Amino acid sequence: MVQQELHPSDEGHEGHRDPSEPYADQAAQGVPEALIAPIEPGSGEQATALRLEVEGTPGDALSQRLNIWKDELVAWFKTLFSAAVYATLIVTFGFQVARVEGQSMAPTLADQDRLIVNKFAYRMGVPRRGDIVMLYYPLNPDKSFVKRVIAEEGDEVRIVDGRVYVNDVPLPDDFVPPEYRSHDDFGPTRIPDGYYFVMGDHRNNSSDSRHWGMVPKKYIIGRVQLRWWPIPNARVF
Numbered sequence: 001m002v003q004q005e006l007h008p009s010d011e012g013h014e015g016h017r018d019p020s021e022p023y024a025d026q027a028a029q030g031v032p033e034a035l036i037a038p039i040e041p042g043s044g045e046q047a048t049a050l051r052l053e054v055e056g057t058p059g060d061a062l063s064q065r066l067n068i069w070k071d072e073l074v075a076w077f078k079t080l081f082s083a084a085v086y087a088t089l090i091v092t093f094g095f096q097v098a099r100v101e102g103q104s105m106a107p108t109l110a111d112q113d114r115l116i117v118n119k120f121a122y123r124m125g126v127p128r129r130g131d132i133v134m135l136y137y138p139l140n141p142d143k144s145f146v147k148r149v150i151a152e153e154g155d156e157v158r159i160v161d162g163r164v165y166v167n168d169v170p171l172p173d174d175f176v177p178p179e180y181r182s183h184d185d186f187g188p189t190r191i192p193d194g195y196y197f198v199m200g201d202h203r204n205n206s207s208d209s210r211h212w213g214m215v216p217k218k219y220i221i222g223r224v225q226l227r228w229w230p231i232p233n234a235r236v237f
Helices: 045-055 058-094
Strands: 095-099 114-118 132-137 140-151 156-160 163-166 186-190 195-199 220-229
Touching: 095 220, 140 156, 140 163
Parallel strands: none
Antiparallel strands: 095 114, 114 220, 132 140, 132 220, 140 195, 156 163, 156 186
C-alpha cells in the first residue's frame, strides 16, 4: 500500500476534513488496492548482476573453451583415423595408385603417367586378352611392371617377323604404331594352366614374356583401370 507524503500546507487540516471525503490513502470502493512486494536487500537487479558476475568468471569461460577445443580435437582425430583405415583397406584390397616408369608401354602409356589399378577385377574374374595389367616381375617379385595380356592359359602363341598369332589367328594390334613394331620370331608355345603371356606395346623396346617367360596368375596384381595424370590425357581403359 502506497502512503502519500504529507505536505506542510496540509498540517492542522487533516482533522477538519469532511467525513464524506475519503482519505488519499483509502481505496475507492470497488477498486482493489495494488499490492507492491517490498524489495529485500540483495534481491532484484543487484542480486541478478551479482549472480551473473559470479557465474561468468574468466576461469569458467576458459574451461568451457578448453572443453570445446577438446571435443573438436577428438572429432578431428576420429575423422583422420577413419580415413587412414579406409585408405589402407582400399589400397590393400581394392585399388592401388601406380606410376609408370619407362617407355615399354608407349604410346598407350607414357613415362611418369599415374594410374589407378583395380585389384578387385581378378578376385572376381580372370585376366583376358587385351587387358593392361600390373604384375610382379617373375624373376624379382620386389619389382612390378605394367604390360598387356596377349594370351591366356591354354592358348598357343607364335610370333613371325614381329607379327603375333594366337591360336593361328593374327592378333589385332592397331594400337602399335609401325615405328614401335619388332621383327623378331618366337614360338610356337602353348600357355600352361594358371599362366599368361604378356608384352609391352612398345614391341621393340620392351622386356616381357618373350624374354623371361610366362606370368603366373598369382603375380598379376590387378587391371589398369584409369590414367588420371596428366589430366589432359586422362582416360579409362
